[in-house]
Amino acid sequence: MRGQDSEISRRTFVQSAAVPALCAAAGYRHIEAAASLSRREAQFYEKLPSKKIRCKLCPRECVIDDRERGYCGVRENQNGTYYTLVHSRPCSIHIDPVEKKPLFHFYPGTLAFSLATAGCNVNCKFCQNWEISQVRPEQVRSAEMSPDQVAVLARDNNCISIAYTYSEPVVFFEYVYDTAVAGNASGVKSVVISNGYIQQEPLKKLCSQVDGIKVDLKAFSEKFYREVVNGELKPVLESLVTIHKQKTWLEIVYLVIPTLNDSDQEFRSLCQWMRREMGPDVPVHFTRFHPEYLLKNLPPTPLATLERAKRIADAEGLHYAYIGNVPGHPAENTYCPHCKEMVIQRTGFIIEKMNLKKGTCAKCGTAIAGRWKS
Numbered sequence: 001m002r003g004q005d006s007e008i009s010r011r012t013f014v015q016s017a018a019v020p021a022l023c024a025a026a027g028y029r030h031i032e033a034a035a036s037l038s039r040r041e042a043q044f045y046e047k048l049p050s051k052k053i054r055c056k057l058c059p060r061e062c063v064i065d066d067r068e069r070g071y072c073g074v075r076e077n078q079n080g081t082y083y084t085l086v087h088s089r090p091c092s093i094h095i096d097p098v099e100k101k102p103l104f105h106f107y108p109g110t111l112a113f114s115l116a117t118a119g120c121n122v123n124c125k126f127c128q129n130w131e132i133s134q135v136r137p138e139q140v141r142s143a144e145m146s147p148d149q150v151a152v153l154a155r156d157n158n159c160i161s162i163a164y165t166y167s168e169p170v171v172f173f174e175y176v177y178d179t180a181v182a183g184n185a186s187g188v189k190s191v192v193i194s195n196g197y198i199q200q201e202p203l204k205k206l207c208s209q210v211d212g213i214k215v216d217l218k219a220f221s222e223k224f225y226r227e228v229v230n231g232e233l234k235p236v237l238e239s240l241v242t243i244h245k246q247k248t249w250l251e252i253v254y255l256v257i258p259t260l261n262d263s264d265q266e267f268r269s270l271c272q273w274m275r276r277e278m279g280p281d282v283p284v285h286f287t288r289f290h291p292e293y294l295l296k297n298l299p300p301t302p303l304a305t306l307e308r309a310k311r312i313a314d315a316e317g318l319h320y321a322y323i324g325n326v327p328g329h330p331a332e333n334t335y336c337p338h339c340k341e342m343v344i345q346r347t348g349f350i351i352e353k354m355n356l357k358k359g360t361c362a363k364c365g366t367a368i369a370g371r372w373k374s
């Protein structure tokens with residue numbers, strides 16, 4: 001949240017300070033920009049005539065000539081074989097409270113060992129981390145850190161989970177998957193913070209190894225996805241339903257941007273769709289927009305707009321609708337959907353009070369959806 005990041009911007013921190021510091025502390029090699037890329041055969045692509053390939057990782061399905069890269073800039077065709085260039089090359093590493101992702105129903109009050117590589121498969125005009133998401137791996141400093149090393153570092157730093165975050169984990173799928181496997185072998189969980197713009201087969205494979213996924217749903221209209229994100233809504237909605245069906249813990253964040261995705265009708269359509277397709281227990285976070293990157297002409301989201309979104313979600317029967325990026329607001333807390341008792345009190349990323357007993361409301365015993373410490 002901005003207020004709590006004011007001393008040093010999140011972007012500055014994730015890109016410059018944390019990588020060398022954590023690498024030095026752990027004794028791992030830190031690579032300057034333009035140093036060697038990794039080269040590991042990618043998953044989910046098909047070979048085409050004339051040494052071309054078609055990438056099947058995300059719905060964009062880039063067709064790529066020899067010696068060219070896909071839209072995300074981190075996967076390259078070399079002589080008809082497709083490679084990921086960022087396996088084991090995180091450019092941002094930090095230890096965050098899991099609430100910062102935000103994940104509110106996933107082991108609250110715990111730490112997540114958070115990492116990213118360069119690259120993204122969309123181009124949101126409001127991206128907060130464009131300096132790592134919209135660049136090629138040669139343009140950022142990175143560390144050399146294997147999946148096993150990440151798992152050890154996470155465990156040694158008291159993190160119960162590894163979070164793949166900041167840029168877009170879909171484009172460093174192979175690193176995410178291998179690290180989640182390594183984490184599982186060491187008793188460390190994995191959570192993915194994603195735009196959900198991924199094909200079904202890799203998504204199901206991911207769900208088999210990770211414990212939670214937070215999806216940034218950018219809007220509930222194809223027009224917005226086309227004009228502001230350079231992506232598509234439909235595959236993202238399919239991803240949400242799949243994640244839920246796979247029983248991987250899911251939370252949704254909806255960044256509310258004044259004039260672009262903030263109408264009553266859009267909020268209502270989203271909430272009705274969620275209720276119909278996934279039931280009432282998937283948390284949704286309506287978060288405040290701050291002018292960033294290519295959308296500096298718009299103001300921050302008025303609090304009244306966020307409260308309107310929350311009211312609509314409540315009226316449509318969603319059990320866990322939150323307001324985000326407004327530290328101290330009562331809608332940061334979790335309330336029992338049955339007796340309305342406050343079961344988790346938060347201020348920003350801090351857990352003030354927990355009134356849960358083994359995942360149930362301490363007052364009435366109703367199960368609160370989520371993943372909880374026993």
Ligand code: SF4
Pocket residue numbers: 055056057058059060061062069070071072073075120121170171
């Ligand atoms: S993952 Fe990258 S290369 Fe593959 S289809 Fe998506 S944008 Fe294109």
